[in-house]
Amino acid sequence: MHAPRTALLSLDDIGKDYAATVLDGVSLTLAPGEVLALTGENGAGKSTLSKIVCGLVSPTRGRMQLAGQPFAPTSRRDAEAQGVRMVMQELGLVPTLTVAENLLLDRLPQRLGWLRRGALHEAARAQLAKIGMDGIDPALPVSALGIGQQQMVEIARNLQDDTRVLILDEPTAMLTPRETAHLFAQIERLKSRGVAIVYVSHRLEELQRIADTVAVLRDGRLVDVRPMAGVRESELVERMVGRAVHEHEGRPRRTSGARLLSARGLGRGQVVQDVDIDLHAGEVMGIAGLVGAGRTELIRLLFGADRADRGRIDLHWPGAASPPGGRWRSPMQAIRAGIGLVTEDRKSQGLLMPQSIRINATLSDLGAVSRGGWLRFAHERGIARRLVQTLRIRSRSEEQAVSTLSGGNQQKVVFARWLHRECKVLLLDEPTRGVDVGARADLYAELDRMAAAGHAMLMVSSDLRELMAMCDRIGVMHAGRLVAVFERGAWSEQSLLAAAFGNTPAAEAAAPTSSPVSA
Template identity: 60%
Template structure:
């Protein structure tokens, strides 16, 4: 239970605005009390992250003022804000991959004796903190870079629970978490609010907001359009506030001709990660892969794309009887396979480059003349996908690093649309994307299927897979345990299958612990310019 709001707010915002080249935030006024959970939502690019960064000292406001406990508050840096008890878990992680989990958790306050790090105390403290967020089974000396995105997210959350925390900002905290991890996070939120900690909870998952929040604040185009008790709002009301229209309830999957197989896996596997796997994707078909984090979903896509090397099995393309040789991402692209990776910043984008450069990266021969890049051709490609995917940007010359997470994901998708591959692998295609933009992406996927592409989609959102897929294969402990046809599945059956590999006496077949995380192997191969 959260504490009843006090008469004096912990944090007050008045007329907060931010302008880069153009205004991105304007006239925002909010109050937050100790022990209160404020749900902050809105479309990608609406200003949520900008507002949070201003509160947490990562960006200065252009206009307006803030009060903390009634006193002027203007943090000069993130460190300054943290000294005052203001913490933020960002959607894009801020961990050092070569350091261990324990070292990342206590990086700024490593315990020491006589000038040496006290490893025994560091391990003891790290294990206690990791247990709070359900990471008991991970060795605290494991390098963070060997863990997948979901586990890294929980480490980032745990790190911000250390010390005196008065206000915690959580930016899309559950985007890559399993159901179990989400429940652990909610338990931590309840514990913190009971201690008087205020929470700003940023999420596009509207069903979560009512579970954790007292109030709802909605931003649209940089302006605050709602600040009210959340009890009076349903999901449809919030969608209307966020996007100014109702989101579609269904996706039109008609007009497709399901053809012959485009992709066939026969015994494809990698020891300790993915057991020998058979799978088929046909022309015009959308096949989903469900499963828990650590079940081997991402690893399977990486094997298909050549980012990791399989040690068993074959990949067949089309009707060919001879297996394809796919030993690198470059070979996969040449064979007509595209991959939209879950880690868009680390493996999907050149952040310092423009939208135009990123959108055309997978097909440079289309934007070059006599060996030289044609800027006008790049701009035309960028403009096409900015319009088609609704990418919020000034123009095609804007740096990708300046875009919101959802718009960055759209740039990655646009690149592969431009490449026009027959087989398209999507790993968490709508992670961090608001509900309005999600349906834009779903319609793009449906259009690709109508064009005869074969789509293989990994998603942690079962409802997403149930909405857009023709078949759903469920992975558990490194192997496909069941496959469901459209109309023959339920969320309960999919969840039961996802847990099944860990419940049997021989569960955990994808590794000695049965708890390896997606993307745990070979994190080094970048997929941006395969």
Template identity: 70%
Template sequence: MATTEAQGASTPRVRLQQMGKAYSGTLVLEGVSLDLHAGEVMALTGENGAGKSTLSKMLCGLVDPSQGQMQLDGKPFAPTSRRDAERQGVRMVMQELGLVPTLTVAENLLMGRLPHKLGWLDHAAMRALARTQLAKIGMEHIDPDTPVSQLGIGQQQMVEIARNLQDGTRVLVLDEPTAMLTLKETEHLFTQIALLKARGVALVYVSHRLEELQRIADKVAVLRDGRLVDVRPMQGVQEHELVERMVGHAVQDNEGRPRRTRGALRLQAHKLQRGTQVRGVSLSLYAGEIMGLAGLVGSGRTELVRLLFGADRAEQGEISLHAAGSSAATHTVAPNWGSPVHAIRAGIGLVTEDRKSQGLLLSQSIRANTTLAGMHKIARGGWLQRAQESEIARHFVERLRIRSRSAEQAVSTLSGGNQQKVVFARWLHQPCDVLLLDEPTRGVDVGARADIYHEIDRMCDDGKAVLMVSSDLRELMAMCDRIGVMHDGELVAVFERGQWSDQQLLAAAFGNLDEAPSAHTAAQAATPQ
């Protein structure tokens, strides 16, 4: 690849000059100028709402700029649509998947360029082309005839990426591409990025995972509040420097903090079973502490959380809930709550891994989403008290620093991090003794992540028991007091704070318990102490 100096003397693949965008007279992006060269990866980072997606979408024809000019290989570039941008070689893998669930993998991969023979769709050629595309990302084991709706969310993300790895691509924008990928899938993606660089493709890589940026990016551009605040070579940049540039101040690091004091038993699960997804899992959750749940995708983490919340039905087992101030179990169910409504009434809350399809009413306001789980608290004679509801929502908008015009703003128009804060606001409004967090910071920037961590700490201080699922081991090691590891549907080990390492956690996730000597057995972890 060319050196930075050589690139500086050549015509940029992409040149952005004083780009800006206003909505209803309010500038959300202003005066952004950047150059991106062929064979270069530029990391684009910043908090949610900083303008990263707006800038990316302007480049790819999805948003019309309010000001500024763009050039592609030295020529004026003003795409009128996404298809127009793609015809000129500028493509984007969006964070929101654009796949059609009812179509097959092959049909999604080749949409708009399906092969024909004598006027008829050539199914054999379509499968062969699809297999070639899938092989590029290490997904050749997927049957091209599989409907996309039958794939896991991580596999769908890889299909979306494969669809955009086409010949003729000059610029590729990747918006949070690894947010739903396993380590193995991420490695395949990084291999493809290296190949694209070698072919001279210019890449914009949008991510909140700073360790990834340090690994693959040549330079980094930082946006804050719609303005470009820094552009520099990535080599030698420290993670804390990026964080401070993104948020404007230093962010506390929790990794070295002491273990929290364990309080009373709040929830105990005994030998929960659901097919091969969850196999005889027992665990105990205590007031004032966080238990993490690690494991590979498909290990049963989310499935276990859904059983604890009553979203899925267990076949065997028992769940006991101990309310605050009670030494005896106040609710015991064998094996199911019956429905999430019963779990909520008993004092359990859930932040789902997919906030858009499972956690939020996107078309509704911040106000409506905040009070959704506790509407009975603000109803009189069957009628909602609108003024009280609005006051509650305004309180949590201020407390959680939700960036919005007002509590009446539709949740669909918020950034990912602010949407996630709305989900947390719901469980702050609806008191619960046990909070289940499934990937609580997925797709969330470092600033919003720090705010969410602060609220989780406050929940522990208030005596809540927290179960936290995350694919980010660093997050678990920073936040948790214990970390349980799932493998093949079983809780195979639990580590106490100060007795783990990322290597040991990974070894347990792969089932190599001999390499994780400091872990307790699952049975020990489930026994109240």
């Protein structure tokens, strides 16, 4: 049991049972000004424990204390009234309201029953400035922001002056290095004020930078608590997953084959501007860049989720059906042609949340699980069971509703859908967001398998380490343009960041190709 300075928050023998036990006998204490890193595989119980602390879930057993007094919040509002706040992995913003209204929803400035817009926007700007996001217009609807910017708004909303305990659940999953630096600066400020912080993350390098103590959960039990200083990543991985995890850092470039997809002059308004790109069989190409650079928008054009207003896309494998006129009219056209997309927002764009794993995993290819218009249930169930085993999806069965899975396991179900269809080209937008190190290794192994089988993959990620580990080439976007393409062995984190900030001469020097944007 962890025993730091005088406890601000104490958990004693916390347990939670649903159909099975998901938390069992967890005891922890958290001191003022301490950052406790909470880590473990998906399904280990991290989110459940966090939700118990912030009042969203009631424990089956155990007790909590806050500043020496009994603490048993009955709702999130109750916990917040006592100074315990949580930034959840799944955003809780109201998309139809403005940034300012979301930031101050529970304390809107009013006079005689009328909303004071000027005061609202002034207070919102001050709140955004705390995390270095004062460039966002507080009058914009949240739906107009990218998901990374929405994440920063969610964080800003919870950085209140009355906060005593702050829980951050995968806070940097969609943030750029600059935004992450702003967040870490705020964490240091909160620590100096005596705020206790629980930092839930799978990014072990971040935990080493920001945490004082690390606690590891496995299968609902607390298996390790220790000071973070001196802890190696390999030790944490071993405690989390109990098995060796293959690293990709030093692997050679894959041997690429024939060109499968090409885009020339592809664009949509100012968000994607005249992009030329080629994807080859047997390779993974990465796309780096800052939030707002056009990475997701490029993926959506290649998939037909948005319609390009200029340029063309062509497919080159035998029998491939290129889009009529060079541009997709709908995602269904792209899917039928052999293109798949792992979306960055699994909750609203990637999954039918109330439906089962079985239905979600086979949704993209109903023809393979039906005959004569009739569903072959046993065949569909067998396919889903195989995918669950291949991707190690933690579930009771393939009939479990996706909404009841952890965020990382939900992401695996999205991935399973395209593994089932065996797309020739797979587009991946932040594919390992919220996925633990063990599950990430499983997904990487599937990408390796697909590359070896001659598929082409295009991966957008905010994690440069992930791109450098997995990709054969990395393209960098800046202000809607693909400004450079780096070959494996010719990049560094510094050169990729330089290109992302628009320093294309440095990027071109590091990428010895005839054109900085061609393969």
